[in-house]
Each structure stands twice: as structure tokens, then as C-alpha cells.
Amino acid sequence: MLIVHSLTLFGDHGQGAFTPLDGLSSRASVPTMLMSRIVLFIASILLAAAVALAAIGAHAVPDAAHPGGLWWTAVFWHAVTGVGLFAVGAAWGRFHWAWGTLGATLMLVGVVLFSGTLYVKGISAWETGSFLTPTGGTLLVFAWLAMAVAALRNPR
Template identity: 35%
Template sequence: MTPRFLILCGALVLALGVAAGAFGAHGLKRLVAPELLEVWRTAAHYQLIHGAGLLLVAALAPRLAPAPAAWAGGLMLAGLIVFSGSLYAMVLTGARALGAITPVGGLLMILSWLTLAWAAYMK
């Protein structure tokens, strides 16, 4: 993933994260149980953190080994889509089984940060 693509994705992820947080705080309040509202908040929180992480990977790219840096960005994007996406879908559909794939997204996010460290070490 190129730094330019990571910046594009990071900015869009952050904009959508703010919108998701606002929707959770205002639009979902009367529609879902409080525990599902907390699940939504967790999804938005991790989305915002990893959206900023995408910008960080892009900003640091010139100081990192190129291949692992690209992998770090890809893993981070995939992780936040799977993690936050599965939680959003679970809240909106009520399909609790979707929570079973959420840890895969979390693992991808962890791997992205470890790969970022590897990219720094390899430079």
C-alpha cells in the first residue's frame, strides 16, 4: 500500500468514525439496548485509533523498510474493517454470531502494529 493510498483510507476511515460515533450517540440511543450501544462505541473507538494509525504509517513510510510498511498498512486497514465492521453489523442486525469474527480483526490490528515495529527495525 502506498503512503498516498494510506492517507486516503485514513482520512476516510476517520471521517466515517466520527460519523459512526455521532450516529451511535444520537441515532441509536433509542433503538438498541445499552449494551449494544457500548459495542457500537467500541467499534467507533477502535476505528478512530486505527484510522489515525493509517496516517501514522503513511507519515513514517520514508523512514521504514518499504515492504513491511506496506504490509503494516494493509493489515491495519483489514483489521479495522473486520473488527469494527463486524461489531457495527452485529449491532445493526442483532446477529450476535458476527461477534465470532471480531477477534480476527483484533489479531490483524495487533499484527499491523508488530509489522510496523518490524518495518522500523529493518530500515
């Protein structure tokens, strides 16, 4: 409580644009803020990896830059999921904690399976793990459905 009170000293005490904890409600708990930072960190790493893999693909993987190709599809959905996960982290305090955690976890596992198997297949023609690609895509769908439930439920 001391931290929240200290932070409000620098704002305008609810009469304008400043709010405690940079937009989080004063009820925001330490676990909520920590989870938000963890999700934002993971999303940032995912996005950095997407940019790096796009650059690698553009220089080292044949036909990587063509829309619809394996590498392009992997980078596209990798980046889209990273941006989505970043948005989830930024709005973390507004979600139901359990459903939000489920959604964020499914997003991370889903993108690793979906894009990861496409990356491996793109550089090695690996067919053995092809069943993991649709599994990852399905997990991404379930992740966004979990986030929809998280948005409708009261934050806890």
C-alpha cells in the first residue's frame, strides 16, 4: 500500500490522466504486476526471435520471402502471436488470472509447436514431426478462446 500511495503522490490524485501504477488500478497486486512483466518479457523475446528468423530466412532459406511459403508462414504467425501476447501482457490486470494464464501458456506452446515445426521443416525437409504443426495451430485457437473467457470473467 505504501508503494501505491507513493506513486499517487506524483499523479494528480485522480483528477486527470495520471493513475496509480501507470494505469493499473490501485487494487493491482504484486503477482499481477509480476505476471504482466513476465508475459511482456516473453512476448518481447518472441518478437525479437521473429525478426531474427525473418532475416535469417531472407538470406539463407530459399523462397523464404514468398507469402505462403513455409518460412514466411512460420514468421508471420510467430510475429502475430508475439504481438498478441504483448497486448495480453499490457492488459494483464484486466483478465481473470487463471484463464489468462491458460491462454498465455497455450499461446506460447502453440507458437513453438506451429512455427517451430515449420522452421525445422523449412531448413531440413523434416516430415516426421508434421503432425505437430496442426497441433500448435489448434493450441493457438484454444489460447485465444481462453483469452476471450478471461476477458469476460472478473479479474482475480
